Amino acid sequence: MKNHIRIFLLFGALTLSYTLSGQNMAAMRINEVQSVNTDGFIDDYGCRSGWIELFNTSYGTVDIGGCFLTDDPNDLTKYMIPKGDALTKIPPRQHVLFYADNLPDRGTFHISFDIPNAKQILFVSNNGRTVIDEITLPEGGIPANKSYGRIMDGEGSGEPTHFLQKSIRVAQKEKAAGENHGWAILDKVTPSTNNLTLDGDSKSTTMGKTDPYGVIMAIVAMSVVFVALILLYLVFKKIGNKAIIKSHIKEAASKGDIADAASVRGKESTSAEVFAAIAMALHLYREDNEAHDIENTILTIHKESKSYSPWSSKIYTLRETPQVRRNK
Amino acid sequence: MILEASHNFFSLIGENLNQFLQYTGFANATIGHIAMIIIGLLFIYIAIKKEWEPLLLVPIGFGIIVGNIPLFPGLSVGIYEEGSVLNILYQGVVKGWYPPLIFLGIGAMTDFSALISNPKLLLIGAAAQFGIFGAYAIALALGFTPAEAGAIGIIGGADGPTAIFLSSRLAPDLMGAIAVSAYSYMALVPVIQPPVMRLFTTHKERLIRMKPPRAVSKREKIMFPIVGFLLTAFIVPSGLPLLGMLFFGNLLKESGVTRRLAETARGPLIDVITILIGLTVGCSTQADEFLRLKSIGIFVLGAASFFIATAAGVLFVKFFNLFLKEGNKINPLIGNAGVSAVPDSARVSNLVGLEYDKTNYLLMHAMGPNVAGVIGSAVAAGILLGFLG
Numbered sequence: 001m002k003n004h005i006r007i008f009l010l011f012g013a014l015t016l017s018y019t020l021s022g023q024n025m026a027a028m029r030i031n032e033v034q035s036v037n038t039d040g041f042i043d044d045y046g047c048r049s050g051w052i053e054l055f056n057t058s059y060g061t062v063d064i065g066g067c068f069l070t071d072d073p074n075d076l077t078k079y080m081i082p083k084g085d086a087l088t089k090i091p092p093r094q095h096v097l098f099y100a101d102n103l104p105d106r107g108t109f110h111i112s113f114d115i116p117n118a119k120q121i122l123f124v125s126n127n128g129r130t131v132i133d134e135i136t137l138p139e140g141g142i143p144a145n146k147s148y149g150r151i152m153d154g155e156g157s158g159e160p161t162h163f164l165q166k167s168i169r170v171a172q173k174e175k176a177a178g179e180n181h182g183w184a185i186l187d188k189v190t191p192s193t194n195n196l197t198l199d200g201d202s203k204s205t206t207m208g209k210t211d212p213y214g215v216i217m218a219i220v221a222m223s224v225v226f227v228a229l230i231l232l233y234l235v236f237k238k239i240g241n242k243a244i245i246k247s248h249i250k251e252a253a254s255k256g257d258i259a260d261a262a263s264v265r266g267k268e269s270t271s272a273e274v275f276a277a278i279a280m281a282l283h284l285y286r287e288d289n290e291a292h293d294i295e296n297t298i299l300t301i302h303k304e305s306k307s308y309s310p311w312s313s314k315i316y317t318l319r320e321t322p323q324v325r326r327n328k
Numbered sequence: 329m330i331l332e333a334s335h336n337f338f339s340l341i342g343e344n345l346n347q348f349l350q351y352t353g354f355a356n357a358t359i360g361h362i363a364m365i366i367i368g369l370l371f372i373y374i375a376i377k378k379e380w381e382p383l384l385l386v387p388i389g390f391g392i393i394v395g396n397i398p399l400f401p402g403l404s405v406g407i408y409e410e411g412s413v414l415n416i417l418y419q420g421v422v423k424g425w426y427p428p429l430i431f432l433g434i435g436a437m438t439d440f441s442a443l444i445s446n447p448k449l450l451l452i453g454a455a456a457q458f459g460i461f462g463a464y465a466i467a468l469a470l471g472f473t474p475a476e477a478g479a480i481g482i483i484g485g486a487d488g489p490t491a492i493f494l495s496s497r498l499a500p501d502l503m504g505a506i507a508v509s510a511y512s513y514m515a516l517v518p519v520i521q522p523p524v525m526r527l528f529t530t531h532k533e534r535l536i537r538m539k540p541p542r543a544v545s546k547r548e549k550i551m552f553p554i555v556g557f558l559l560t561a562f563i564v565p566s567g568l569p570l571l572g573m574l575f576f577g578n579l580l581k582e583s584g585v586t587r588r589l590a591e592t593a594r595g596p597l598i599d600v601i602t603i604l605i606g607l608t609v610g611c612s613t614q615a616d617e618f619l620r621l622k623s624i625g626i627f628v629l630g631a632a633s634f635f636i637a638t639a640a641g642v643l644f645v646k647f648f649n650l651f652l653k654e655g656n657k658i659n660p661l662i663g664n665a666g667v668s669a670v671p672d673s674a675r676v677s678n679l680v681g682l683e684y685d686k687t688n689y690l691l692m693h694a695m696g697p698n699v700a701g702v703i704g705s706a707v708a709a710g711i712l713l714g715f716l717g
Contacts, residue, residue, distance in 0.1 A: 202475075203715060203716055203717065204473055204474045204475035204478075204498075204716045205473075205474075207474040207715060207716060208468075208473060208474045211474075212468065213465060213468060213469070214461065214464045214465030214467075214468045214469075214474075214477065215465065217461060217464060217465075217474075217715065218458075218461035218462070218464065218465060220711075220715075221457075221460075221461055221708060221711045221712070221715070222454075222457065222458060222461060224563065224564065224707070224711050225454045225457050225704055225707050225708055225711070226451070226454045227563065228454075228559065228560050228563045228564065228707050229450045229451060229453060229454040229700065229703065229704060229707070230450075230451065230454075231559050231563075232447070232450055232555070232556055232559050232560070232703075233447045233448060233450045233451060235555055235559065236443075236444055236447040236450075236548075236552070236555070237447050237448075239548055239551060239555075240444065240445070240447060240542075240548065243544075243545050243547070243548050244542065247543075247545065272543045273540075273543070274540075
């Protein structure tokens with residue numbers, strides 16, 4: 001039985017470690033694509049080309065070195081993102097832009113194909129087989145100098161959610177229906193920046209506007225504090241009651257009084273110290289001369305301090321000093 | 329020729345000495361620096377002479393002195409100069425990883441038995457958190473922003489690490505003043521609380537005797553940190569760093585199989601972090617950052633939050649007693665212990681109780697709401713962080 005549990009735990013740990021190792025890269029999403037760029041974004045060589053934007057949806061840095069970008073589902077390893085480039089480590093919630101100019105000699109972010117006629121863009125894991133994200137471009141292509149992207153960064157088809165099952169189900173359903181949910185031809189072309197800019201106030205400012213006197217905060221927060229601690233109270237009241245009953249049954253059973261053991265259920269608790277005191281009082285009462293108010297002896301624990309003990313002596317744990325023989 | 333050379337030589341020495349003088353504290357001192365150094369000395373005096381929170385006030389007091397040595401800027405020694413030793417040590421405060429480590433130690437040294445044996449005492453710990461939100465409302469009325477008000481309000485939780493943790497996120501500019509205020513009032517618990525406790529209780533109430541707590545089984549003690557963590561963290565996930573470490577530390581203690589880890593957490597680890605947090609928080613109170621009108625406001629609000637928290641705890645017990653049978657009633661003098669200054673506020677309950685009945689020891693009972701206050705203030709901090717962070 002123990003072996004079964006060990007095997008189960010080992011298997012669980014292995015599965016978990018596999019999931020965790022794959023989690024980082026799986027957080028990357030294709031976020032925005034521009035196929036034809038004649039008057040828009042200029043790359044670091046002063047040229048214009050189509051581009052693919054990736055977005056790190058996670059709250060940790062993701063290294064995409066060794067992953068692949070392609071526009072051909074039959075050739076998943078068309079362009080490998082070089083390894084060892086510090087810039088391929090994408091910070092949390094940040095974007096990275098790849099220029100689809102078919103000029104890979106120009107650096108890490110210039111890929112080996114262009115995309116004016118592409119039907120699909122795929123981002124593939126560093127094993128060259130697992131498709132992390134894919135997007136089917138609109139039929140008839142993306143209008144020139146416009147971009148096709150997620151309305152909310154990182155969200156939409158294949159979006160990562162906290163509920164993996166739901167995400168897979170939704171993604172599969174959308175895939176079966178041939179939909180790119182959450183994607184659109186964007187009003188503004190936004191390479192390397194958020195597709196949707198949230199011009200909202202901070203939480204603190206919003207709270208200041210909605211609750212200028214702090215009354216709502218006090219009511220809500222105190223309610224939450226009370227709910228949390230009331231729950232804890234209820235749970236431990238229940239647990240405590242059970243523990244009391246159990247200890248009474250155990251105690252009664254140890255005395256061999258089964259009837260008593262059955263009758264203790266529901267009775268109030270009395271601490272062990274009280275029982276001990278009563279027992280001692282009865283004992284002393286039976287021993288005639290022992291009933292008194294002032295004790296003539298004191299039972300206590302005297303701690304013996306030993307300054308030296310061979311058990312802690314380092315001398316016994318050392319090796320003997322080797323003898324040196326000198327030739328005369 | 330010789331005269332000219334010697335003249336040049338001495339003028340060069342004079343220039344160098346003059347330049348050196350510009351680097352000394354004497355040339356850069358202001359009245360603010362001197363005032364802060366006096367405050368630091370006062371902290372050390374209170375800690376040594378009165379023995380009020382010496383473990384915190386000595387490092388903070390000395391830190392205030394260190395932080396207010398007038399510096400020539402650019403020497404890379406000040407706490408706000410990037411890369412300096414003090415700045416590196418200060419990162420534990422700025423990034424907020426010292427407070428959870430202190431909570432780990434607190435968890436490893438706290439015995440929750442009193443609370444487990446009488447779980448209704450948890451509610452007193454909840455009621456005392458009203459001080460936080462009362463001070464929050466007053467701070468808003470005084471013109472502080474909601475984030476600043478939240479950071480100031482947490483002083484009423486009487487929990488230094490929580491105050492540092494929350495203020496580092498909500499109002500980093502005010503962190504020095506909030507931390508010093510929180511620790512100062514924690515040290516002053518024996519002075520602040522008794523008058524409030526007397527004000528809201530009658531002589532008869534102060535004499536209430538409570539039933540002795542029952543013995544708690546090992547299984548219950550082990551279950552408490554696990555169940556407690558799951559329940560509180562699911563409700564307030566933003567309190568995870570504090571709650572997680574608190575309950576984890578307690579599990580190390582109660583499991584019985586990780587004695588070495590528990591001893592490290594409640595001994596060397598918490599000592600090291602206490603030294604670092606005390607010193608760096610003290611250092612962060614540089615005169616130009618600290619001596620502002622806002623700091624005075626923070627101290628006033630801190631006092632108000634302590635007053636409200638103590639009163640709320642006491643009044644809640646009185647209200648609670650209306651629903652309890654005779655014999656099960658709670659002495660309202662333990663209501664003050666709902667603020668989580670462990671174990672000082674519980675000790676105050678005991679001392680005030682003994683003033684009215686020499687044989688009525690309330691310490692064990694007061695420890696229940698006292699440790700509940702630690703949980704309650706961590707939960708409250710999580711809520712404030714969730715709403716305002």
